[in-house]
Amino acid sequence: MSQKPAWLRPHGLPWKRGAARLVYDNPWIRVTDHEAVAPTGQPAQYGLISFKNLATAVLPLHDDGTVTLVGQNRFAHADYSWELPEGGAPLDEDPLDGAKRELAEETGLQALEWRKILHVQLSNSVTDECGVGYLALGLSESDGGHQSDDTEALMLARVPYREALDAALEGHLKDVLTVAMLLRAYHMAREGALPDALTRVMLG
Structure with a gap:
């Protein structure tokens, strides 16, 4: 496999995940509500659908x-x-x-x-x-x-x-x-x- 070009490297800060609350769950998906901090440093609320x-x-x-x-x-x-x-x-x-x-x-x-x-x-x-x-x-x-x-x-x-x-x-x-x-x-x-x-x- 060829080496990745430099522009593919990550830039800036990642999202930070805080406390999570389960909203919904079934055999195929899980929905959670997260307290989070955005890459800009601003607090945020994030809903995530996770697949099983x-x-x-x-x-x-x-x-x-x-x-x-x-x-x-x-x-x-x-x-x-x-x-x-x-x-x-x-x-x-x-x-x-x-x-x-x-x-x-x-x-x-x-x-x-x-x-x-x-x-x-x-x-x-x-x-x-x-x-x-x-x-x-x-x-x-x-x-x-x-x-x-x-x-x-x-x-x-x-x-x-x-x-x-x-x-x-x-x-x-x-x-x-x-x-x-x-x-x-x-x-x-x-x-x-x-x-x-x-x-x-x-x-x-």
Whole structure:
């Protein structure tokens, strides 16, 4: 890995956390209210949403240059979302195990090769949620098949990679992990970090 450029170093003072009060708690999130001191030295009140799972996303890239996407109705934005297979891995679990589980459950696929290609912070102003993304290659049907949970009504679509990337860039795919993963794969293809045959079909 290359050395970080100087401009990436932290600047100024960090936030200081004081007493915290639990506001809400369920199996997925915890909301706390914090007494705090801002980097400017001013006292502040800060509400923080803490997540009990690490967000995981998988880019299932088939040998023919297609990707498998998952469609479902999402509660938070009350809309329909096409996105990569995604889920959450408990914080004490290897996130790769969680990613493999989500790929199998949501798509019925398994992969011979896994590459971690993304580690990001999601909505870092009021949450501490982080996400990791894996590229899955050498895809085949898994033994268990597709197994969604009781609240999921999933639809699958296998589309050309470039078609999925264009849909993301045009705003039709809004899930941030999906957009970031598709762009990361494009960068990998441009930089020669993927098999030549796959790169050719991805870049057209």
